[in-house]
Amino acid sequence: MKISFNINGQPQTVDVDGNTPLLWVVRDVLHLKGTKFGCGKAACGACTLHVEGEAVRSCSYSVKFAEGKRVTTIEGLGTKENLHPVQQAWIEEVVPQCGYCQPGFMMATAALIEKVPNPTDEDIDNNIVNICRCATYYRMRKAIHRAAELNQSSKQIDQ
Template sequence: MTTLNINGKAQEVDVDPSTPLLWALRDNLDLTGTKFGCGMAACGACTVHINGQATRSCVTPISAAAGARITTIEGVSGDKVGRAVLDAWIKHDVAQCGYCQNGQVMSAVGLLRNKPKPTDADIDQAMAGNLCRCGTYQRIRAAIKDAARALA
């Protein structure tokens, strides 16, 4: 049995310690906002925050997350930065199919927590690991800039 701190709440999961965090979230805790995309940390759909850092949950074993603060898309709206990003996402109509958007939002929140006034290069670097098959990258950039302005 492993205890995880997810969205501010202690949750117990009975899985092998090598189980990827993604599957414990989705299959054991019914937190299905975190998506499976590639299983190789290449697409970003599975992004969560571990101790405030954007992390790919598909390749992070439960054993590496035990004792850490984990935030999923379900918990991101409860703070100022998360709310600003979500509001900007809606304002800029970022999502099309929506599949990658939870990971995109989690990476954007991580960026703005670390760099409240990101440059275009900062945005490019932080978002580089998140793929959007619909190609909404310009709207994503505009939403991040708008969220940064709202937080300033």
């Protein structure tokens, strides 16, 4: 079936089985490889992207549900020249080790700080529940606080 949605600001139509997980459409049909496959059961969060600004685990989200919606992947979060506050914070705190799970964490964090601009440690514990095999959690927590700070100051500049 044909499914149309907006991905990273661009309109896109794909012709696939509507039950295909969004993850595989993004990776194998649209060739955006930043979104990762981890467990395939919505347990680890490596495949997290945004649908209408909400963090979604795309390995367990049928592409048909994205019809007419706005999808954002790590490739649409920021660029090398114009990093998203989350990416900036991740570099400042030297978070990634192997890096495989990090796009999922960054997408989850970007969604969190839009809803909770200044998350507490408890907010982080309750909302950022992805899994990192390198165990970068300690630096990630620091980076989430830093990203929230950067995000707020960039919004003040915008206003």
